[in-house]
Amino acid sequence: MEWVLAILLGAAVVLLILSFVKAKQSKVQQEQHIDQVSFSLMDEIHQLQQQIKRMEIDAEITAQEAGVSPQESEHRALLREIIDLHRRGYSYESIASKKKITVQEAESLLAPYGKHKVERSKVAQ
Numbered sequence: 001m002e003w004v005l006a007i008l009l010g011a012a013v014v015l016l017i018l019s020f021v022k023a024k025q026s027k028v029q030q031e032q033h034i035d036q037v038s039f040s041l042m043d044e045i046h047q048l049q050q051q052i053k054r055m056e057i058d059a060e061i062t063a064q065e066a067g068v069s070p071q072e073s074e075h076r077a078l079l080r081e082i083i084d085l086h087r088r089g090y091s092y093e094s095i096a097s098k099k100k101i102t103v104q105e106a107e108s109l110l111a112p113y114g115k116h117k118v119e120r121s122k123v124a125q
Contacts, residue, residue, distance in 0.1 A: 079109055086110050 096106045
């Protein structure tokens with residue numbers, strides 16, 4: 001009987017040690033996988049940043065060739081923000097208050113762009 005208990009205790013110790021070894025191997029594999037994913041994400045972010053830089057430079061070149069003044073580019077940025085707010089479902093009054101312009105100015109700026117699909121998601125009821 002004593003031999004059986006000793007064998008069972010020895011087997012339990014061996015299994016415990018094996019489980020720690022397997023857990024450590026699994027942890028190392030997970031860390032390697034996380035590193036690979038991290039490196040691929042960093043590479044994609046770098047590529048996106050390079051594309052954005054190229055687009056900004058192209059836009060600057062196009063603006064320079066077209067003779068667009070800085071005032072016009074400020075107006076264009078304001079118009080872009082107003083259109084974005086309108087497409088997300090903001091009212092003329094809220095757009096006007098956010099951008100510190102009158103409601104009539106907001107309506108006149110948005111008039112050429114007509115009605116667009118609202119991008120705000122609908123909540124399920």
